[in-house]
Amino acid sequence: MYYSLTGNNRKIAELLAKELSADIEEVKTVETLDLKNGLSMAKLALGAWLGKTPVIREASHKPSEYELLILGAPVWAGKLSSPMKAYMLENSATFPEKTALYVCCGGPKGDAAVDEMKKYSGKTPAATIVIREEKVKTGSYEANALEFASQLKKQ
Ligand SMILES: Cc1cc2nc3c(=O)[nH]c(=O)nc-3n(C[C@H](O)[C@H](O)[C@H](O)COP(=O)(O)O)c2cc1C
Numbered sequence: 001m002y003y004s005l006t007g008n009n010r011k012i013a014e015l016l017a018k019e020l021s022a023d024i025e026e027v028k029t030v031e032t033l034d035l036k037n038g039l040s041m042a043k044l045a046l047g048a049w050l051g052k053t054p055v056i057r058e059a060s061h062k063p064s065e066y067e068l069l070i071l072g073a074p075v076w077a078g079k080l081s082s083p084m085k086a087y088m089l090e091n092s093a094t095f096p097e098k099t100a101l102y103v104c105c106g107g108p109k110g111d112a113a114v115d116e117m118k119k120y121s122g123k124t125p126a127a128t129i130v131i132r133e134e135k136v137k138t139g140s141y142e143a144n145a146l147e148f149a150s151q152l153k154k155q
Helices: 008-020 041-049 082-094 111-121 133-138 141-154
Strands: 068-076 098-105 127-132
Touching: 008 068, 008 098, 008 133, 008 141, 041 068, 041 082, 068 082, 068 111, 082 111, 098 111, 098 133, 098 141, 111 127, 127 133, 127 141, 133 141
Parallel strands: 068 098, 098 127
Antiparallel strands: none
């Protein structure tokens, strides 16, 4: 499961799904969040910073039917982006024992969002990774994402 507003986390999720032959699904908000439609980054950031969560659609895949659940999302205002927070709060009771977590962020401080994800999942993840947005833009994220996938294959 991933959330992506501007496409970076989607790219990582698609690569991981291909590498691991996994099902993939995006967390969808009921109200469309679109930076082109008058919604400002500041409003999203403030909401995340205040810990608010949007209403999300029910996902079609059930985590409990899987051996491994990978969760990936952007960092907003230094925190886990709110749609993924909403998904995790609503679904963590059904998560399998084996989870893996990633965040993609613009700046150097993604670890706090990974820590939030650990807290919401209530589990020790099998693997975690923080990928900088610039690596997605240049394509060099692929090596990091494939290393993350290879760690998961070994376990
Ligand atoms: C509302 C908003 C707030 C953001 N706040 C941060 C931040 O505090 N720290 C950071 O490193 N990146 C921040 N970013 C950058 C995103 O984490 C980064 O662009 C990420 O790759 C976006 O993932 P996506 O393309 O999957 O949506 C922010 C982006 C948005 C839209």
